[in-house]
Amino acid sequence: MLFMVRMDVNVPPDFDSDTFEKLKQTEKARAEDLQRSGKWQHLWRIAGQYANISIFDVSDAAELHDILINLPLFPFMSTEVTALCRHPSAIIDD
Numbered sequence: 815m816l817f818m819v820r821m822d823v824n825v826p827p828d829f830d831s832d833t834f835e836k837l838k839q840t841e842k843a844r845a846e847d848l849q850r851s852g853k854w855q856h857l858w859r860i861a862g863q864y865a866n867i868s869i870f871d872v873s874d875a876a877e878l879h880d881i882l883i884n885l886p887l888f889p890f891m892s893t894e895v896t897a898l899c900r901h902p903s904a905i906i907d908d
């Protein structure tokens with residue numbers, strides 16, 4: 815199943831910056847692993863915002879939920895999930 819996920823990252827202004835930098839590195843490694851696995855198919859920065867639009871290809875909503883809540887930056891994120899299905903006029907069958 816395909817899902818579009820918007821992730822907005824909100825860091826409290828008084829949060830320790832070194833700790834946050836370490837979390838970002840852990841998040842980057844996790845995101846790269848999930849992309850290599852094929853589960854995180856697209857990762858796009860929303861220009862001008864600390865936010866992204868991502869496409870996940872997972873077996874079901876429960877798997878997506880498990881991935882999202884285990885992201886290192888999840889405690890600092892708000893997420894919006896949209897289930898996708900093939901458009902009948904789409905010419906690319908990916």
Ligand SMILES: O=C(O)C[C@H]1C=CC(=O)O1
Nearest residue numbers: 823841842845864865866
């Ligand atoms: O930067 C972000 O949008 C948040 C998060 C998603 C992937 C990643 O490496 O960090």
